Amino acid sequence: MENWNQQTIEDFRRDLLDWYDQEGRSHLPWRQNQDPYRILVSELMLQQTRVDTVITYFNRFMDALPTVKDLAEAPEEQVLKLWEGLGYYSRAKNLQKAAKVVAFDLKGNWPESYDDLLSLPGVGPYTAAAVASIAFGEVVPAIDGNFFRVFSRLLKIDDDIAKPKTRRVFYDIVEPIVDPKRPGDFNQAIMDLGTSYMKTKDPDTLHSPVKKYNAAYRDGVEEQYPVKTKKKKPVLQRYQALVVENEDGDLLYEQRPETGLLSGFWTFPLRAVESVEELEGEQLTIKPVVHVFSHRKWEIWPVKVKAPNKLEENQAYLSTERQNELALPKVQHKLLDAIKEQ
Incomplete structure (x- = not known):
């Protein structure tokens, strides 16, 4: 691993921030000021989601709920509807709790x-560090995937980033490198560097503003960093989605439990099956609807079945208008689209 002396650290800070001042993404709406509310909303939206996608959602969210008090007082249904399409809805629920x-x-x-x-x-370690440094000027590294990738290459850090303890390793190594006068800009510059010149695939280190500090590039091993063991494949689970329509054309929905995947959301009633042979009812699609979570892969077969004699407490027929008012999870939208296509 490389060890930088104080002069190298100061040179790196200068070169990084000079580049950031000239080419950084200052146009991003959450970088217009240091409001911790705007920063927190943006950071939670950006988890698992591309910047280009988040911009539209962020602006819409801020137009509807411009202050932390507005968000605190908003109905959860409104918050989830504003979040609809971003997925990982626990982020929205936790954001409102915060x-x-x-x-x-x-x-x-x-x-x-x-x-x-x-x-x-x-609010986890990365989000706390981002808000603390950007909004309040605390000298703390905001360690995310970009951060791991950039500094593992710059310093040839061999620790496996898939292991939780590695975050502390990076924290201790990089904390002295964070610019004490501009910690927020430093962290945002690392984010921008990781999405431009130091991307996961096809990095353009030749033109990078910090090329001369990149030990992995110098030694011809850049694409070996960061070191990360492969995560396990998601577990396959099969379901049939019960499609029931009443005389008014309303569809039967079921609200999922308050814990577990898609907690609290409305979907078609889902029933677990082991194989296609176990399906009961009229199959409405040739292929199953596939949806992948971080640790689960769902294959869902929409099947048309007769209306139940009695609805469960968590079931209700929803009109098209009501469905449009609710924030439906992406997997439910996939099911609706699959049925329409057939």
Whole structure:
């Protein structure tokens, strides 16, 4: 592993921030000021989602709920509808929980330190560091996938980033490198570097503003970093989705439990099956609808069945208008689209 002396660290900070000032993504709407609310919303939206996609969602969210108090007081249904399409809906639910803590418990006073921000619901180490550094100027590295990739290559850090303990390794190594005068800009510059010159595939290190600091590039092993063991394949689960239509053309939906995947959302009633041979009812698609979560892969066969004699407490017929009002998970939209195509 490379060890930088103080002069190299200062040179790196200067070159990185000079580039960021000239070419950084200052146009991004959440970079227009240092409002911790806007930063928190953007950081949670950006998890698992591309920047280009988030911009539209962020602007719409801010137009509807411009302050942390607005979010705290909003109906959950509205929050989820604004989030619809981004997926990973636990992010939206935790965001509102965090807003309620700030707005109600803390009387609108934001936690300003990394450690205190970690106490907010849904705020993990990366998000806490991003808000602490960008909004409040705390000198703390915001370690995400971009951060791992950039510094593993710059310094040839061989630790496996798939292991939880590796975050602390990177933290201890890079904390002294973070610019003490502009920690927020430093972290955002690393984000921009990781999505441009130092991408996962086909990096353009030849033109990178920090090429001379890149030990992995110098030694011809850049694409070997970061070191990461492959995660296990998602577990396959098969379901049949029960499609029931009443005389008014309304469809039967079922609200999922408050815990587990898609908690609290409305979908067609789903029943687990082991194989296609176990399906009961009229198959409505030739192929199953496939949806992949981080650790689960669902294959779902929509089947038309007779209406039940009695609805369960968590079931209801929903009109088209009501379906459009609700935030439906992506997998439900896939099922609706598959049925329409047939």
